[in-house]
Amino acid sequence: MSVPGGLMGVQDRLLPPAIPFRFFGTASLFLTFAWGLLFLSGGELIDYAGGPGFVLAAIHSLTLGVLTMTAMGASLQLLPVATRQAFGNLYLCRMLWALHSVATVFLGIGMAIADVNLMALGGGLAFLSLCLFGWLLSGNLRQGSGMTVVILHCWSAFAGLIILTILGIALASNPTTGWIEDVATAAAIHFLIASFGFMGLFAAGFSYILIPMFVLSSAPKNKPALASLTTYGLGLGGAIGGLHFEMPVLLWFGGVTGLFGIAAHLRLMLLALKSGMRKKLDPPFILIRFAWLLWPIGIIWGLFTYAGGFGGESAWVIFGFLVLAWLLSFLLGILLRILPFLASMHASRPGQPPPLLSALAPKNIQTTIVYSQIGAVLLILVGLGVASEPVLRIATALGVFSGLAMVSYFITVVYRVWFEKS
Amino acid sequence: MTDLWRTRSQLVDGVWHIDVKNMQPPDPMTAILGLLESAAPAGDVIIHHDRDPIYLYPELHQRGWQARRLDNPDDLVCLRLSRITAPS
Numbered sequence: 001m002s003v004p005g006g007l008m009g010v011q012d013r014l015l016p017p018a019i020p021f022r023f024f025g026t027a028s029l030f031l032t033f034a035w036g037l038l039f040l041s042g043g044e045l046i047d048y049a050g051g052p053g054f055v056l057a058a059i060h061s062l063t064l065g066v067l068t069m070t071a072m073g074a075s076l077q078l079l080p081v082a083t084r085q086a087f088g089n090l091y092l093c094r095m096l097w098a099l100h101s102v103a104t105v106f107l108g109i110g111m112a113i114a115d116v117n118l119m120a121l122g123g124g125l126a127f128l129s130l131c132l133f134g135w136l137l138s139g140n141l142r143q144g145s146g147m148t149v150v151i152l153h154c155w156s157a158f159a160g161l162i163i164l165t166i167l168g169i170a171l172a173s174n175p176t177t178g179w180i181e182d183v184a185t186a187a188a189i190h191f192l193i194a195s196f197g198f199m200g201l202f203a204a205g206f207s208y209i210l211i212p213m214f215v216l217s218s219a220p221k222n223k224p225a226l227a228s229l230t231t232y233g234l235g236l237g238g239a240i241g242g243l244h245f246e247m248p249v250l251l252w253f254g255g256v257t258g259l260f261g262i263a264a265h266l267r268l269m270l271l272a273l274k275s276g277m278r279k280k281l282d283p284p285f286i287l288i289r290f291a292w293l294l295w296p297i298g299i300i301w302g303l304f305t306y307a308g309g310f311g312g313e314s315a316w317v318i319f320g321f322l323v324l325a326w327l328l329s330f331l332l333g334i335l336l337r338i339l340p341f342l343a344s345m346h347a348s349r350p351g352q353p354p355p356l357l358s359a360l361a362p363k364n365i366q367t368t369i370v371y372s373q374i375g376a377v378l379l380i381l382v383g384l385g386v387a388s389e390p391v392l393r394i395a396t397a398l399g400v401f402s403g404l405a406m407v408s409y410f411i412t413v414v415y416r417v418w419f420e421k422s
Numbered sequence: 423m424t425d426l427w428r429t430r431s432q433l434v435d436g437v438w439h440i441d442v443k444n445m446q447p448p449d450p451m452t453a454i455l456g457l458l459e460s461a462a463p464a465g466d467v468i469i470h471h472d473r474d475p476i477y478l479y480p481e482l483h484q485r486g487w488q489a490r491r492l493d494n495p496d497d498l499v500c501l502r503l504s505r506i507t508a509p510s
Contacts, residue, residue, distance in 0.1 A: 081447050084473065147446050213448040213477060216455055218426055277455060344480040354480045 015076055015086075017346035019093050021414065023073025024335060026101055028410045030065025031332075032403030034058045035376070037112060039396035043389035045321075045380075047313045050187055052119070057112035062324055063194060064126060065104040070331045071202045072096060072133055075154070077342065078206055082150040085143045092136060100129035116175065123172035130165045134158060149225040153205025156233060160197030164190055189240055195323045196236050196258070200295075203330050204232070204265055211269050214285075214337055215276030220268040228268065232261025248306075255303040262296050283363070283370045287333035290374055291326050298322035314384045321384065325377045332373055332406070336366050339410065343417040360416050365409045372402035427456035438463045441470040443498075451478045458485060458503070468492070471499040 038045065041054035048055045076093055080086045087093055107122025109115070137158055141151055167190045170179050180186045212219050238254025241247065269292065273281075301322055305315040340360035347355050379395030382388075430453050431440040440457050442450035454469060455478075469475070469489075482489055487503050494500035 081477070209447055213451065216448075216452050216481075218452055219446045219449050277452065277459060341477075341480060344483075345476055354483050357480050357484055 015093065016090065017343070019090065019097075020073045020077040020342065022094075022097050023069050023076070024339060025407075025410050025414075026097065027066045027069040027073070027331075027335070028403070028406040030061050030069060030104065031328075031406055032400060033108065034061035034066060035396055035399030035403045037061060037108070039393065039400055041396075043387075043392060045314075045317060045392060046384060046387045046389070048317050050184065052111050052114035054112055057108045059320075059324070060111060061104065061108045062328060063199075064100070064107065067199050067327050067331060068130075068133075069100060069104075070335060071199060072100065074206060074334070074338075075133075075137060075202070078209060079137070079140050079150075079154065081209060082147040082154075083140055083143070084146045085140050087136060087140060089136075092132065096129060096132050096136065099125060099132065103129050119172060123169060127165055127169050130161060134161050134165075137161075147209070147219075149208050149220075149222055149229070150205045152226065153201050153208070153229060156229065157198050157201035157205065160193050160201060164193040164198055167193065185243055189243055191320065191323075192236065192240055192243070195327060196239075199327050201229075201232075203327065204229070206334075207265075207269060210334060210338070211288075212272045212276070214278070215273050215281065216278045217272040217276035220272060224264060224268055228261050228264035230261075231257055231264060235259070235261050251306065252303065255299055255306075259296055259299055262299070266292055266295075282337060282361075283367045284333040284336035287329050287336070287370045287373060290377075291328075291330035291333060294322055294326035294329060294377075298326055312385075312387075314387060318381060318384050321377075321380060325380075329373060329377065332369065335406075336361075336369060336409065339413050340417075343413050347417045355417055360413055362409060362412045365405055365412060369402050369405045369409060372398050372405060376402055425456065426453040427460065431457050431461070437465055438467045439470065440467065443470060443472040448477070450475060451481065454478060454503075455481060455485070458482075458487060465504075467503040469499075469501040469503065470494070470496070471501065474499050475501075 035058075037054045037058035041058065044053060044055050050056070076087055103122050103125030105122070106118055107126055110118030110120075110122050137154065141154055141158070145151075167186060170177075171183065171186055171190060174180050174183060208220055208225060211217075235254045235256070235258025238250050238257055240254070242249070242251025242254050298319060301310070301315075302319040304310055305319055310318075340357050343360055344354045344357050376395050376399035379391060379398060383391035383395050426445075426449055427440060430442060430445075431438055433439075438457060438461065440454055442453050445453065450471060454467075454475070457463070457467065479489060482503065483506075486506055488506045489501045489503055492500040492502050
């Protein structure tokens with residue numbers, strides 16, 4: 001017997017839309033703040049070597065506020081697809097958002113004005129929110145079964161999350177505890193684990209669902225995807241070991257092996273693009289391809305800088321920026337593409353068709369975000385390369401513009417799907 | 423163009439059936455859309471699935487199809503797809 005009403009059963013399988021969307025909306029706000037903080041930092045970025053101030057506040061607004069916030073929202077929304085296991089406790093999901101948002105604000109303000117107490121408060125809250133995220137994540141992964149590749153990526157990212165959280169707390173409290181002797185090396189390891197480990201593995205893992213879904217291709221085969229993960233993990237482990245034990249050979253091994261892992265992953269992604277049924281890709285794919293380009297370039301730049309090839313005072317800053325720009329560009333591309341898709345899905349009602357994707361996504365704002373983000377990244381690289389404060393100001397102003405455009409994109413999608421009368 | 427749909431679908435009494443159970447996401451979606459775009463069925467299509475294909479619905483609507491849930495004891499989820507607009 002047929003049951004009238006088209007999409008019965010869709011809603012009860014999904015989280016309430018307000019949960020993932022609050023993460024994505026907040027990430028859009030933090031994107032604007034992060035660029036704004038970089039704008040305020042002026043020329044501080046050129047020879048930045050660590051320590052509190054606008055740059056550190058911008059980095060953490062970006063990593064915690066944009067990247068981690070997006071990863072949290074995406075995990076809550078997408079992990080059930082891979083594990084076939086829903087996130088049951090919605091209260092904890094909401095609490096995660098509140099805790100993480102407050103933590104990022106306190107940490108950002110504390111870092112910007114170099115207030116140790118605020119930094120400690122923000123760091124402590126961030127520790128709690130990351131622990132809660134880890135707990136939710138591991139609970140879902142443990143109970144679920146399904147896509148081996150995605151699940152293994154998420155477990156690896158979870159391991160990275162634990163290490164980076166402990167290391168982050170140790171670094172933040174080091175002025176009073178003195179646990180860490182070599183702060184610069186510990187900070188570098190913290191950065192590598194946070195970017196290539198935690199966030200990078202999340203991005204790579206969810207790519208195995210999202211990219212084929214966007215381009216309508218088959219899921220990549222398990223064997224090459226697992227080979228890519230193993231090689232990449234080996235490379236990351238080598239790089240961290242090389243830094244920790246001061247063994248250049250191990251670091252080089254790690255860097256080169258990591259590049260092979262990335263090449264294997266990107267090959268699978270490009271194969272998906274090539275074999276996909278959707279040939280005409282949206283503007284967000286320009287940003288995604290740009291990010292894929294930045295990923296290996298960041299590592300190559302880092303290795304050459306380590307070898308003394310790029311001797312300028314901002315060479316390491318450029319490395320750090322390339323890494324963050326890779327993650328930011330990738331996640332922004334994904335966010336631009338997935339927001340209208342999820343909104344359409346959530347707006348489906350029994351007996352009613354979902355709104356058309358093409359009617360939800362404002363193409364002009366999408367394109368504006370894509371090009372202003374790419375322009376801001378390229379101009380920052382130029383500004384750092386020629387050590388020019390005015391160029392950095394223009395670049396970061398463009399970044400603020402892209403952030404505001406992202407906020408307006410988010411508001412437009414939400415308005416069109418839930419408030420606009422058709 | 424992916425040919426996943428070829429090994430998973432058959433025409434029974436003039437109605438296309440596609441069985442996408444035990445496939446990894448997004449392969450079910452790709453197979454179903456592959457069938458709709460390649461075979462261009464004139465009539466309805468029956469989907470035999472083991473989960474509610476929540477990510478499929480916006481894509482179906484984009485292509486002028488709608489889904490209706492059927493009760494079928496052999497499947498966890500059984501859907502009948504029918505056109506809401508004439509094929510162009």
